Amino acid sequence: MNQIADILKLAREAQQQQVDAVLATVVRTEGSAYRRAGAMMLICEDGRSVGMISGGCLEPHIIKRAFWLTRDGANVQVTKRVTTSNMLKMVMCERAYQKRVLTLIEVVIIRAQDNKYDEQDIDLDELNFGLGCNGRVHVLFERLATAMSLLNVISQVGSLSSQRQLICSTIHFNTQHNPNSELQIGVRLNLNNYIKSGKLTAIDANNSDKVVSNASSTVIHAIESLSDISFSIKMLSTLSKMTMTMTIPTEWLIQRLQPQIRLLICGAGNDVMPLVTMAKMQDWHVTVVDSRAQYATQRRFPQADSVMVLALDDSDTLLKLSKNAAIALMSHSLSQDRARLGVLLEHANHYKYLGQLGPRYRTERLIEEISTRLTNPASLNLGIKKLHYPIGYKLGGDGPEALALGIMAQVNAVVHNQNLSTENSDTHLSNTNFTTLFSTHIDSIETTATSARAAINLS
Template identity: 50%
Template sequence: MNNVSDILKLADQAQSEQIEAVLATVVHTQGSAYRKAGAMMLICADGRSAGMISGGCLEPHIIKKAFWLTRQGPVVQVYQTGDDNYDSAKHESWTENDEADNEDLDNDYFDSELELNFGIGCNGRVHVLFERLATALPLLQSLKQVRQTGKPQNVATLVRYQLSGCQNQAQASHYQNQSRNYQSSGRIESEPPIGLHVDLDQSAITKETVYFNQVSEPVKNNPILNKAVSTLSSEHYAQNKAQFVTLQGLRDNQLQHRVQTQWLVRRLQPQIKLLICGAGNDVMPLVTLAKMQDWHVTVIDSRSHYATRSRFMQADKVLCLPLQDKDTLIELSRNAAVAVMSHSLTQDRARLKVLFAHPPAYLGQLGPKYRTERLINEITEAYDGNVAKLQPGIAKLQYPIGYKLGGEGPEALALGIMAQMNAVMHEVDLSTVDSGNITSKQPTHRSQVDSSQAANARFEVFN
């Protein structure tokens, strides 16, 4: 229960069963950290949990403290993972900006327990936002919608909102006490709460701040907040990974003070799609590994006795797809990783003919090299159109599919296939990876199936 699908499923269960829950999200890391910004974990009051924000070392404390930490609303807690004698301020891998971001943090930024040192020896810091499910639910629902529609969405979460234009704390307190909107809780009415989630895509379209959460009119009209959101919407911070963004010196001309805001900016991505053409027994471990990575898996075969739900219970879809149904194959393979492994020349030939003309993000063919070259020759010789149209797909084809990592049997094969597909779909530059005899080039992004870049996704794995 460690991936996003598990978190969404548990959130639905908690909501339907009216069980309180807390969402913990990594908003910033410094030094070494097992999980990076954007990692999430959901903790239910009945003891159930899903997701991970570390390698397992922080989770027991988080499960124990999550509800107490959020007793007064969302809060950010900082965890230090150095050893007992570790001086975090002197760690050379942290930038000066990282250190400056954490100087003189007030209790609005993290809990009064301050920074907790777990003595793990990883020498890093993990900043975690805790919020109750009622606050986080609109964001989780948007994430679910992204997965259903396949359309990514840019969002920003407010992590810190702090006065920075006052000379000292006394002046800041004087400003707050003089404000007509100052509330008894100690927060200015127009000051946005930590954990506020903003839809950057809609904000960019409407030129107005669009929130996931319900917010008061004073917060909606906060000029500093609106300016910050406008900046985040126009700068396109979140492309492929979450970023921690600090906006300095935003000025409220009416109240004559400056505010520093800090945000977790991320791009909610749909699941990576895997299409497996073939439903033999050796496909089963590949389905299992892909689902462990939280991929959306579809298995197709034209043979009805192979393509059955009972054989592939973990797959999201199992289809008996006729070889003549080109339109469905094109739709299923769009921006997907595709593994052709039917052990049938007829099936592979029909699938490859379509996939060469409409190349997916990744394309791999099982079997010896001479077999695949025979298929390529047969397809190009019999093609009744412009053969040049097939070249981008042929150039992208990985054959034999996967990396030769050692071992035998379907499980070892699945591991090698999954390693290669995972590298391409996550845009890993394998020239920087110590991979022995594997020669590689920079892969292309799964959403950019451009023929001019297809050759860059080619991996020469075997001789």
Template identity: 50%
Template structure:
């Protein structure tokens, strides 16, 4: 899900409440270079309001202008080509293209030089409302959902824009949109849905799941997939029908728990919220953990050091940053979290300070030492990448960069941009910003 989901849901609620016409535009497929990935959304209202982005700002003016007109007869997929510039005069800027055995689509060449194609599904809000509601439920319940959206079919009667929720029981697929399937295409659509369910959510095909489970360590996996399904009607087995689908693993908001409510936490909260993360700030000092100091955070709580149950509940399926500047607080929180590692755990402060805390925790620990060692191996300290700069904002940028890389499974695949002068590649930021406790012993 894109980073403007909160704004899209809010504007959708406003449009429904005021009975304002609106169109949801969703990237459903890309070819070549594209600024946004499949699943990116934008909501356009008839009163001129819009939120979200489906490109770097290049396609949005056209989309805002044409969205309502494009959907006058129902949902439609539009293809935008971001190739080389067209001549300024004399050349048409639109062309019809036969999209490989499927129905003719309109392709618009924007001459952006990106050499890609972006397929965008346009649907009125009354059609997309149930789909958006499913996204809202995923965020509220913290339970991921696998969705499939029909984006193209060889059969003209198939409803483009049909959203279905895939389940492990292929016979219990729930339609998550306002589209109605006609009796004529019901058999072919059901065949396709059963095939998608078997491939993406069946326990027998778990290796084909897209995205990563909430309780698993993040891995580099695609949150979306593009599937082509061939179905055959019993009354005409000589005429197989192909359908193309966008398959999405709708995941809950990524969660960040910050233990410590100092002033340097404020820019980290703002930066995480800009990316649509759910952010909780806790501190055992009531005069620090106040709503007035962290207006952007989703939750601000005063949590006693002895309240380990609340700490564990808040850290479940979350990234945790320990930033209290207090040895007492950090020691208490770190001991609990090393024994129960979250998806990411980072400790602020110099290397020797964190190793002192670890030594003290190990000496006093009475539980399973092996379990504690596993947590230590997963600890990032000092927290964040060393990106340069000074002050809380620079720290927040480095911390959020590291957390984002780890949570998206990109930690070991980071690469530098190609430098025109040196033409060198770097695998990831310097190791000094990502030291682990075990490195100290490996060097001895």
């Protein structure tokens, strides 16, 4: 499982065992940081924890202070790492704002001779592990009772076979520290509901949408702007820069939640086994089909979610299984590949990815055979453009494991609309069912989009 799945599992266990926990979420980063906005970590009061919000340098200190930081409610911590030639200790500087459930903790690396801070609770080996990013990380802390609203939504979205996406926003920091603000830290708004119905709703702890009544025109204006941004995400692949100015000094984290990637593998040979294993490590939903009953058995693929014997003429089931899925044709059988490919090429808008195993000339011969049997060969054109053959990236190495790694990388890039043609790109791939689109500062937004699914970094 990936970290999101692990967090959901531990959260459920903590609830059942009546063990309190704190969810830590990175809501903004400045400069270099190991994890981007959206990274999460769950800390239980009995000592269990899962997830990472840094490379390991912040977690020990966060675990020690998570429950104290959330003693009065949701909390934002700003962690700053400054590279110096003589880094020996970490200082926690607290600034509290009256009448507001907010505490800013700024962690700074200082020199040893500056002795005006207490050195207790500092482990130098622990401190030096992972240092060097020279960035700042903003982390939102919430008790489990509050955070379960988001976790429940993630769990629900992850189980949607229709591949619908839910967009919600977390209000994590008000720069004016206004105690009377309608927008409190940790409030999550369902932007999809606003786009569809015009109703401003907050996702409460019971995982139901609660209408936010008497919201001011200023708040409505902010939500409308955020909704417009999130609704226009699909256009970011052709957008190089987006700038917006507003008067509300509030920072938002906009999150797009999507179901897990569904991988359909047509073929049940031995070289499919590593692909199934790697896909399940990423928490993908995996289905293996083959027309040969002796190969398509659950015993051969115990990690797969489903293993089916699928007849070559069963086009209806093939289309049902391939809806919004990534498809890998790996049967090593001309008759199987011809039958599957013929159906799928004519339904190019049905799936997210299609890859064919085998040399290029073999696939081209299959396409030619398929087209000669059609009255309208042009119907294959879109499917052919969408087809990846030979399947997978050539990353080096040999054998089924290297093939599986190349397929995983290509599927992940295509599903997330990543363009990997540019060398030394700073684009970060995401392969979970939780994706942060961008973190915005409402009074001055300037974001740069590298692709439709790339993380958008604040300037």
